[in-house]
Amino acid sequence: MDIINHLTRTVSPAVVEDGGNPAKKNLLEQFYAIFAARLSDSETFNRFSNENIARDDNAFYDRVWTEGTHRDQISRELANKHGVDATESRGLIAMAAPLAFHEIKSLAGSTPVPIFLSDNLNSYQHHIPAWAATVLPASALVAAPAGAHISDTVSTAPLQHEEDKNGSFMKALLPIIGLIILGALAWALLRGCQENPEPVATPIATTQEETQSDEQLAVAAVEPASLRIATGETNELYACRVSVGDxxxxxxxxxxxxxxxxxxxxxxxxxxxxxxxxDMPASAQLATILPIIKNVPNASMIIKGDNITVNAPDKAVLDKLVADLQAAAPAMRVQAEGPLDLQGEIDDSLAAADVAMNNLGENPDPRDVARALSIQVINFQVDKAVIPEVNKAVLDRAAKIINEVPDMKLMIIGHTDSQASDSYNMELSLERAESVKEYLVSQGVDASKLDTKGMGESEPIADNSTEQGRFRNRRIEFLVNNEGIGSDDSAMMDNESFDPDLNPLDNNNDDVLPDGDDATQGTAIDPTN
Incomplete structure (x- = not known):
């Protein structure tokens, strides 16, 4: 999980008004890493773990770093490094701290925040500048892998600024240098006393520790429950999906x-x-939240953790929607969906799919395999069914897993947005699903383990009136081959016997493909009534 990328995408736009200012964004990116390292210290986190931190609590930063000299150093060093006014630097940090705190808590789910951050140290450690050693607890530094640089992306030039002429910064470093020297001496002594010495930085794990580690990983893998809905042009429920734990x-x-x-x-x-x-923090307030979204045509809403993200084609309508939802659910963070970051979405999906596959373990449940594969975005070119190179590493791993798990059979399902005719989208979605199957077979998967289905635009998970919604609707999904698909499960398990008509003999044109229900659409698919 890339914590810094997530915070940059979710928190920075709310803090940096002139969102295109790279200096301020880079400053915040580095602060998030220092902030995460601070929260990874249990003693620090426990001071306010039971507080109800408001998202606009600008004094929260002062409670995280109680030492005024440390707060001053952080804002000064970041300001110097990124060419931002020191006062403005302090303001950005104070605004970002409570928002980043809520985002990290949401990412951690039911896992204690210090454990979550320690488990994901590698995702933010390389952003931490060298000078931050003096403003972080020893536990946050000890967590770093032996021999790793605190940062290889940040210059230590700020150490030479005029504020440090009196040598106070070097004095602050002396205890740390002393600890390093003592550590080296201790290592030498241990090495001299052991015939087959163990690395000092690699403690021998007890059975209890191993069990606790496994449990922590299991907890960390739990995703927040979520609800995704979209309304249609006449305020009907256009798309809906729920993901919950029980x-x-x-x-x-x-x-x-x-x-x-x-x-x-x-x-x-x-x-x-x-x-x-x-649990879903917003579940008790759904009776108030849902009527608000229902009253807005072509709107979408994603509830995940304590976040509500909404979108609508009209900016004025969207702004009102955000305000109404925030008033109805003050404990939630309500935000408008930002512009589509195509490459960021692809990169995040591949990273998340990689993590999910790493967590499968031996002899995984086929449903978990299908879910891990469905996370990735396969961004086919317009009107094409050629798999992008960036997706092949994930599919290569999947091929090995599918072959190793007995009796695993998967359905590969293609979906499109609504920007073409029904029949064209149905054909294109099937071609893309077939392309994925063909690639997996080329990597050694038994073709009998894979079926394909094209659903066209018939099963949206978002609105089709916005760029973001259309992006989410263009997708490849994997299901275990005995799970339901669409509104008529039994009719959709075999390509050759697939009848796309919900009812070919009725008098309405509610079919996936045109048929005799509407004479203007032709009669090539189903019999006339």
């Missing part, structure tokens, strides 16, 4: 959806799996 939460969410959208809630696809959290 049936109790599923029932609560579905009851709220039914109470607002009626029978339309039946189109909502629910994924109930212990990979997701069993």
């Amino acid at each position: 049936e109790t939460l599923q029932t609560n969410v579905m009851n709220a959806l039914t109470g607002v959208f009626g029978d339309e809630a039946n189109k909502c696809r629910a994924d109930v799996d212990d990979n997701f959290a069993v």
